[in-house]
Amino acid sequence: MQKASWTVIILGTLLAANASGELKKKSEGRAADPSLKVKQSGVPQYEIYQKKKVGGKTEVYRVKNIPRLNIGEEASFQSAALQTPELPAAKKLKLTDVKKRPEVPTVSIEKALQWAGKPVTEPKVVSDPTKIAQVPFFQEPLPVQDPSVIKPELNQVEIKDLTPVELKMLQALIFLEIQKNYPMALGLFAELLDEAPEFRTEATYNLALTGKGLGLYSEYRHQMLKVLDDKKTEWQKRAALSLVESSAEGDTSLVSILDPKLEKFKIELEKTDQYQLNRAKYYLAQDDLKTAIAATEKIMMNSPLYNDALFLKGVLLYKSGQPDTGILTVASALAEIEKKAPQSELKSIAALTLARLYFQTADYKSAFQTYLKIDKAHPEWPTAMIEQAWSQILAGDHEGAAGNMFSLHTDFFKNTFAPESYVVRTVGYLNLCQFGDGARVVQDMKKRYTPVQERMQQYQSSHKSELEYYETVKRFMKDGTSKEIDGLPRGFVWALARHPSFMLEQKNINSIEDQVSRYNRITMDLIKREKFLLADQALVRNRIIELKKKLKPKETTPEIADLEKRLLSFKIQHFIVKKARTSIKDVRAQGLARIDKEKQERKVAAGKALTSRFQNLLSNLTTSLDQTDVLQYELFAGAGEHLRYQAAGGDIDPKQAKGLKPEENRQLKWEFKGEVWEDELGHYRSSLKNVCPEVEDNGGNQVSSVDNK
Numbered sequence: 001m002q003k004a005s006w007t008v009i010i011l012g013t014l015l016a017a018n019a020s021g022e023l024k025k026k027s028e029g030r031a032a033d034p035s036l037k038v039k040q041s042g043v044p045q046y047e048i049y050q051k052k053k054v055g056g057k058t059e060v061y062r063v064k065n066i067p068r069l070n071i072g073e074e075a076s077f078q079s080a081a082l083q084t085p086e087l088p089a090a091k092k093l094k095l096t097d098v099k100k101r102p103e104v105p106t107v108s109i110e111k112a113l114q115w116a117g118k119p120v121t122e123p124k125v126v127s128d129p130t131k132i133a134q135v136p137f138f139q140e141p142l143p144v145q146d147p148s149v150i151k152p153e154l155n156q157v158e159i160k161d162l163t164p165v166e167l168k169m170l171q172a173l174i175f176l177e178i179q180k181n182y183p184m185a186l187g188l189f190a191e192l193l194d195e196a197p198e199f200r201t202e203a204t205y206n207l208a209l210t211g212k213g214l215g216l217y218s219e220y221r222h223q224m225l226k227v228l229d230d231k232k233t234e235w236q237k238r239a240a241l242s243l244v245e246s247s248a249e250g251d252t253s254l255v256s257i258l259d260p261k262l263e264k265f266k267i268e269l270e271k272t273d274q275y276q277l278n279r280a281k282y283y284l285a286q287d288d289l290k291t292a293i294a295a296t297e298k299i300m301m302n303s304p305l306y307n308d309a310l311f312l313k314g315v316l317l318y319k320s321g322q323p324d325t326g327i328l329t330v331a332s333a334l335a336e337i338e339k340k341a342p343q344s345e346l347k348s349i350a351a352l353t354l355a356r357l358y359f360q361t362a363d364y365k366s367a368f369q370t371y372l373k374i375d376k377a378h379p380e381w382p383t384a385m386i387e388q389a390w391s392q393i394l395a396g397d398h399e400g401a402a403g404n405m406f407s408l409h410t411d412f413f414k415n416t417f418a419p420e421s422y423v424v425r426t427v428g429y430l431n432l433c434q435f436g437d438g439a440r441v442v443q444d445m446k447k448r449y450t451p452v453q454e455r456m457q458q459y460q461s462s463h464k465s466e467l468e469y470y471e472t473v474k475r476f477m478k479d480g481t482s483k484e485i486d487g488l489p490r491g492f493v494w495a496l497a498r499h500p501s502f503m504l505e506q507k508n509i510n511s512i513e514d515q516v517s518r519y520n521r522i523t524m525d526l527i528k529r530e531k532f533l534l535a536d537q538a539l540v541r542n543r544i545i546e547l548k549k550k551l552k553p554k555e556t557t558p559e560i561a562d563l564e565k566r567l568l569s570f571k572i573q574h575f576i577v578k579k580a581r582t583s584i585k586d587v588r589a590q591g592l593a594r595i596d597k598e599k600q601e602r603k604v605a606a607g608k609a610l611t612s613r614f615q616n617l618l619s620n621l622t623t624s625l626d627q628t629d630v631l632q633y634e635l636f637a638g639a640g641e642h643l644r645y646q647a648a649g650g651d652i653d654p655k656q657a658k659g660l661k662p663e664e665n666r667q668l669k670w671e672f673k674g675e676v677w678e679d680e681l682g683h684y685r686s687s688l689k690n691v692c693p694e695v696e697d698n699g700g701n702q703v704s705s706v707d708n709k
Helices: 002-019 109-113 129-134 164-178 182-195 197-213 217-228 233-245 252-265 273-285 289-297 306-319 323-340 345-360 364-371 381-394 398-408 420-431 435-462 466-478 490-497 500-548 558-647
Strands: 023-027 049-054 057-062 076-079 694-696 702-704
Touching: 164 182, 164 197, 182 197, 182 500, 182 558, 197 217, 197 233, 217 233, 217 252, 217 500, 217 558, 233 252, 252 273, 273 289, 273 306, 289 306, 306 323, 306 345, 323 345, 345 364, 345 381, 364 381, 381 398, 381 420, 398 420, 420 435, 420 558, 435 558, 466 490, 466 558, 490 500, 490 558, 500 558
Parallel strands: none
Antiparallel strands: 023 076, 049 057, 694 702
16 A cells, blocks of 8 residues: 555656646637726626716616627647656565464364263242142133224215304404404494394393403493393303302392392302302391301302401301301401401401400400401591490490590591590599599580581581582592581591491492593594504505605515505504494493493482481480580589598599509500500500599499499
């Protein structure tokens, strides 16, 4: 191999030496046309786009036929004939001696056959023959049969194209279920109500679902109740199930309509917690406590409404004659609410209810502690404070009751309507034998609330309609500065408007107002969509015109084809949106008229709640003012008896109160300097001590003379 390589190298060198200097020019080259442009690499080039002047203007045109160009020729060369090179003499090949391997020795077959092996021993027994007989016999499986296949019979069926009405229904369902474009779906379903009587029930059902998607509960409820009255059972079932699953909070009027349907069709209810809660409230109002309790028990522990149901169940149990079980159930609900939703309104409602249940069972200590759990921002907190003070009075904690009511009479609560707090405070002073302070509280109450009573009576005599009461509260909400509203003190109107019965009705009115805004927003959104689509059409159209200017007539490009498709899409969308906006006019007008009627009904209901609340407040105020005469008599009689006792040498040293207060090592005392701290409310105590003389009761026990009296 090495020898051959050297031969190739030497031969190549000789050939190169023989070829060098032997090239001869065969012909001269020819230069290219001087006017022809040449690149740096020497390649000629020709401009396809050229300019020319037409009418004094320079225009650019494209050369269609490229002329024959004079690019010149290159010089040609030739070589002389090759001479045979003189090769060196070949070297003598020297071969090395090959060593011969020794032959393999042969083996005699006769000798191999003479080898004798060892005899084979007896085979070992590897299994018990008796056990082999015990192996069960398995029959040979039957051969697998070929399956019998029914020969298909092909029948040609006529394929019918969808009618325009069916296509519109399909389009509306796509908008509703897939794209969630509820305004567009609303317009198409509204058209189908008039155009297709055969699809009216289905269109009404889907129109209701569209209203639900838009947040229009009134529209949803109204349309779905129409389907519920349909002749076909299947549509009745679907409507009943939908209404149950989408029942709004507090819509108890549906219960009397749906329960008979559900029982008739044997519909199993799942995920209908709100409806079950509405059922419980409905049957509570009907005094059917057994059915109401059963409804609350259908709401499971993992439901968001479980605490509401548990609280309501406790109230129902108490009302049904099971006070102990009812109290335990409400207490359990309150504990769960404090863990999961400590800031919720339900917590304050549950605490107030539980405290009242404790109060009714004479467990005043538990009632006192539970009243403290009510949020101070809750509308019923002033009432709860007064009830808490009564629990302190009945537990003998007169100092605590007087102190807490004193906090309601500071400037911070000067606009709070709480006449009964003066009665409680006076009773507290009376039981402490602090007759002078009690008499001063009675005078303050008469001075403050006697004019209020007169104004309330005048207002009641001049306002007979429920809507007038509602308008008064409405003016109060709008006017945040006036001290009087329609002749009534601002504090009284505030107490009138903050009652839960009115606030529930006002919440319903606010919901109706929101639905009116949503109706208007649907139309505005469609108008905006129309404008956007027109603007998009203009942009695409201008782009197409711009591109076509560069082309010949009837000439196009892929970009132009794509833009024309987009333009057509925008035109179709604009047509559908415009038609939808026109189609929903009737639905919108009917919906707004129905909602306005519902709003007026709710206003009347709210006015009735205000009228009832007004009468209760006036009655309580009248009762409290009437009690002042009795309290004055008790104060004067007690003061005279107290003076006679002192004149006789009786002991009037301050007595230790036995009331509801913290343990001795956890008590804190501070001086009141006009300020009221939120976390201290409910914990104030009067600095006045019990100076009543002690007398013996029938059992020989020392008690206060006032308590004995």
